[in-house]
Amino acid sequence: MASEERLLSAAKEIFSKLGFHAATTRAIAQKAKVNEALIARYFDGKFGLLLALLQQEAKQGHQEPPSYPPQDSVEKELTEYAFFHFHKIVRESDLFKIILSQFLTDPKFLKRFRESIPLVTQDVFLRDRLRFLQEKGKINANASLEDIIADVKIINIGHLLFTHLIKGDSEEETLKQLQRLIRVYAGNLG
Numbered sequence: 596m597a598s599e600e601r602l603l604s605a606a607k608e609i610f611s612k613l614g615f616h617a618a619t620t621r622a623i624a625q626k627a628k629v630n631e632a633l634i635a636r637y638f639d640g641k642f643g644l645l646l647a648l649l650q651q652e653a654k655q656g657h658q659e660p661p662s663y664p665p666q667d668s669v670e671k672e673l674t675e676y677a678f679f680h681f682h683k684i685v686r687e688s689d690l691f692k693i694i695l696s697q698f699l700t701d702p703k704f705l706k707r708f709r710e711s712i713p714l715v716t717q718d719v720f721l722r723d724r725l726r727f728l729q730e731k732g733k734i735n736a737n738a739s740l741e742d743i744i745a746d747v748k749i750i751n752i753g754h755l756l757f758t759h760l761i762k763g764d765s766e767e768e769t770l771k772q773l774q775r776l777i778r779v780y781a782g783n784l785g
Contacts, residue, residue, distance in 0.1 A: 598627070599633075599637050601627035602623060602629060602633065602644065603648050603651055606623050606644050606645070607648055609622050609626055610648070610690060611689035612689070615645060620634045620640070623641075642703075645704075646704075646711055648690075649694065649708065650711065650712055652690075660720050661679050661720055663675045665724050665727070668733065668781075669728050669733050669734055669781045669784050669785070670778055670782070672721075672724055672728060673747050673780070673781050674773075674777045674778075674781075676718075677747055677750070677777055678770060680748070681769070681773065684752070684755055685755075688760075718744055721744055721747075725740045725743060735785065743784065747780070750773075750776055750777070751773065754769065754773050755769065758772055758773075
């Protein structure tokens with residue numbers, strides 16, 4: 596594994612374990628078994644390393660096909676997609692919390708994030724599945740598939756943030772509520 600990849604892997608582990616502020620470039624470099632100076636060389640410091648990690652996560656997330664088969668209705672497809680992404684975020688919840696904290700407390704970081712990573716990236720797999728449903732007449736022909744994908748991601752992340760992380764509802768209850776939201780949303784697409 597190349598030095599950059601080892602640094603990204605180590606950064607993910609250290610940031611998730613210690614938090615962004617407590618994590619040091621020294622600890623990350625030691626974990627990656629590389630010289631600490633490589634962090635500055637490759638990433639321009641700890642902020643750049645976190646941004647590179649987010650870019651990597653975003654890229655990998657959109658290259659990973661959904662773990663569920665294509666569904667026969669818009670509601671089922673969007674529900675399965677939302678559940679799939681909910682579980683991915685929950686698996687990475689430590690990193691998600693660190694990123695969210697940085698967004699809320701560090702305007703400079705948020706600005707750099709917005710400049711380097713699209714806030715809502717498109718998902719080719721879901722777009723293709725929705726296009727198929729649209730061709731079958733299950734989604735209005737004039738509906739923008741990109742807007743639907745963006746809406747579902749916003750519903751999903753917002754719901755996860757408020758209902759699960761802040762309010763403290765269980766995963767099961769959060770998913771039930773998410774399913775109800777998707778049902779209402781999907782009902783307006785036909």
